[in-house]
Amino acid sequence: MPKKNLARYRSKRTFTTTKEPKGTGRPRKSGAMFVVQKHDASHLHYDFRFAYRGVLKSWAIPKGISSKLGEKHLAVPTEDHPLAYAHFEGVIPEGNYGAGPVMVWDIGTYTNIKRDNGKLVPLSTCLRKGRIELWLEGSKLKGGYALIRTTRAKTGEQYWLLLKMKDKLANKPFKNTTKSALSGRTLKQIASNT
Numbered sequence: 227m228p229k230k231n232l233a234r235y236r237s238k239r240t241f242t243t244t245k246e247p248k249g250t251g252r253p254r255k256s257g258a259m260f261v262v263q264k265h266d267a268s269h270l271h272y273d274f275r276f277a278y279r280g281v282l283k284s285w286a287i288p289k290g291i292s293s294k295l296g297e298k299h300l301a302v303p304t305e306d307h308p309l310a311y312a313h314f315e316g317v318i319p320e321g322n323y324g325a326g327p328v329m330v331w332d333i334g335t336y337t338n339i340k341r342d343n344g345k346l347v348p349l350s351t352c353l354r355k356g357r358i359e360l361w362l363e364g365s366k367l368k369g370g371y372a373l374i375r376t377t378r379a380k381t382g383e384q385y386w387l388l389l390k391m392k393d394k395l396a397n398k399p400f401k402n403t404t405k406s407a408l409s410g411r412t413l414k415q416i417a418s419n420t
């Protein structure tokens with residue numbers, strides 16, 4: 227299954243020129259890992275990804291993630307990425323898809339906390355229904371975050387939103403926002419010495 231899931235990812239990239247992982251080999255046990263990568267491509271954005279069934283489910287967040295209650299940020303679904311991508315930090319060379327520096331802004335573990343009438347809803351159902359609630363334990367992101375798919379009434383167009391859920395960790399500013407959770411480097415440092 228991961229092979230099939232990664233077809234779109236691979237079709238966009240030339241692995242002889244970019245150091246991004248190809249995602250070959252057997253998928254290791256994914257655990258419940260999430261990662262947020264800061265990516266200065268044609269537009270600066272953040273990529274939110276979490277491990278699910280051997281791949282990283284992925285959304286691009288143009289405005290980044292907010293810890294503030296009530297702030298809903300647009301999240302654009304992107305192709306599944308290989309699990310190894312969670313540790314990718316470096317520069318995607320000119321001429322490649324998504325060219326520009328990538329920094330691991332945050333990395334950690336997640337727990338599915340979506341409940342319906344007190345009963346935990348399987349993540350597969352959450353993904354299908356477009357209502358995902360995750361408890362994040364990262365170095366920056368902590369607590370409940372929701373990814374919600376919404377349909378515009380007039381056009382029928384679908385889009386996703388990422389938002390902080392109400393808990394005691396809401397509205398607390400993030401720490402070390404400019405530095406990598408893996409290497410401590412800034413995006414500028416990554417851009418200049420890879």
Ligand code: MN
Nearest residue numbers: 265273286324
């Ligand atoms: Mn990206």
